[in-house]
Amino acid sequence: xxxxxxxxxxxxxxxxxxxxxxxxxxxxxxxxxxxxxxxxxxxxxxxxxxxxxxxxxxxxxxxxxxxxxxxxxxxxxxxxxxxxxxxxxxxxxxxxxxxxxxxxxxxxxxxxxxxxxxxxxxxxxxxxxxxxxxxxxxxxxxxxxxxxxxxxxxxxxxxxxxxxxxxxxxxxxxxxxxxxxxxxxxxxxxxxxxxxxxxxxxxxxxxxxxxxxxxxxxxxxxxxxxxxxxxxxxxxxxxxxxxxxxxxxxxxxxxxxxxxxxxxxxxxxxxxxxxxxxxxxxxxxxxxxxxxxxxxx
Numbered sequence: 001x002x003x004x005x006x007x008x009x010x011x012x013x014x015x016x017x018x019x020x021x022x023x024x025x026x027x028x029x030x031x032x033x034x035x036x037x038x039x040x041x042x043x044x045x046x047x048x049x050x051x052x053x054x055x056x057x058x059x060x061x062x063x064x065x066x067x068x069x070x071x072x073x074x075x076x077x078x079x080x081x082x083x084x085x086x087x088x089x090x091x092x093x094x095x096x097x098x099x100x101x102x103x104x105x106x107x108x109x110x111x112x113x114x115x116x117x118x119x120x121x122x123x124x125x126x127x128x129x130x131x132x133x134x135x136x137x138x139x140x141x142x143x144x145x146x147x148x149x150x151x152x153x154x155x156x157x158x159x160x161x162x163x164x165x166x167x168x169x170x171x172x173x174x175x176x177x178x179x180x181x182x183x184x185x186x187x188x189x190x191x192x193x194x195x196x197x198x199x200x201x202x203x204x205x206x207x208x209x210x211x212x213x214x215x216x217x218x219x220x221x222x223x224x225x226x227x228x229x230x231x232x233x234x235x236x237x238x239x240x241x242x243x244x245x246x247x248x249x250x251x252x253x254x255x256x257x258x259x260x261x262x263x264x265x266x267x268x269x270x271x272x273x274x275x276x277x278x279x280x281x282x283x284x285x286x287x288x289x290x291x292x293x294x295x296x297x
Contacts (some may be wrong), residue, residue: 030079031094032072032276037110039089042068046081046090052247052254055081065111072098073106073250076278098276099288101295103250106276152283155290156201162293163202167213170204171289174212174236178229178265179255180219183279184246188216190282198286209233214241214292216285217269220248220255221262233269241292243273245285250274 044057047068054074059066082090100106163171175188191198192205206212209232221229233242244265247253255261265271272295275288 029094029096029281030077030092031096032075032077032092032098033070033079033081034091034093034095035068035070035110036089036091039087040068040085040110041087041089042066042110043086044068045086046084049080049084051078051080052076052251052256068110069107070110071107071251072276073103073274074247074253075276076247076253078278096277096281096284097287099284099291100274100276101272101291103274106250106274152196152286155283155286156198159203159286159290159293160201162290166293166296170199170202171214171293172204172206172212173214173216173289174206174209174232176209176215176217176229176232178217178219178225178249178268179222179261180246180248184218184249184277187277187279187282188218188245188285191285196282196286198282201286203286203289209235210237212236212240214243214289215269216243216245216289217249217265217271218245220252220258221265221268223260223262226262226268229265229268239296241272241296242269243275243285243288243292244271245275245288246280247276247278250276253278 042057047055047057050056052074054071054076056069056071057066058069077092079092082092098106163169175185177185188205190196191203209215213236215233215236217229219225233240242265244250248255249265252258252261252263256263262268273288273292275284277284280288
């Protein structure tokens with residue numbers, strides 16, 4: 001015991017504030033793709049490389065325009081689209097604070113007249129539109145979306161105040177694995193390590209849904225776990241919140257369409273907040289939890 005105490009004193013403080021706008025993201029972490037509207041020609045080369053159809057394109061003959069769609073809810077941050085773009089319109093700068101209250105906020109559109117679309121190496125578009133979202137669920141893309149970032153300390157302080165105001169105690173979260181690869185679980189567990197230490201903000205993970213205020217659901221909902229998820233939701237006392245954590249939980253991710261998968265979490269239970277990522281970083285999950293609490297007030 002004294003040896004461990006001596007070691008901890010020698011190591012010093014491990015919990016550090018994280019500033020996304022000032023500090024570098026983890027080496028190898030790409031984050032969400034950013035599209036430069038000035039460079040994008042809607043040629044569709046990136047669409048052909050996207051494994052989850054997060055990037056889609058369609059021609060609207062009657063309106064004489066071509067639309068390019070990007071869904072952060074379907075994106076797995078694989079990075080295949082960046083080298084595929086011949087005009088360097090796609091870049092990865094580590095963006096991860098993308099949590100949204102609706103799927104509409106995660107889906108964006110870039111449009112241009114067909115006469116302005118470059119014909120060299122052009123994608124041969126058909127009348128069939130391959131995006132998963134309906135047109136009325138797609139918002140217009142604006143350059144600079146998600147540019148404003150909060151530090152971990154700022155998110156945590158606001159979260160702590162919100163939790164105290166709503167509950168007068170810590171926020172109890174039950175994590176539910178509906179069929180994931182465990183990538184999202186690793187990031188969720190990291191919230192409790194000495195680096196992020198979410199307990200200091202009043203975030204506490206519990207073992208039973210009967211003690212929970214919120215469900216943090218990961219993975220696509222498999223047929224085997226669908227009933228278990230519904231029962232867990234029903235066992236959680238009201239008012240309750242549900243956070244879909246990760247691309248698989250939002251849309252099914254790479255497993256969408258598989259015979260053993262029902263789809264995203266909202267196919268089984270109501271969802272309050274969607275947190276994109278494959279997997280989302282701990283800061284992104286914390287940001288999603290904060291947005292969920294805002295819906296409850």
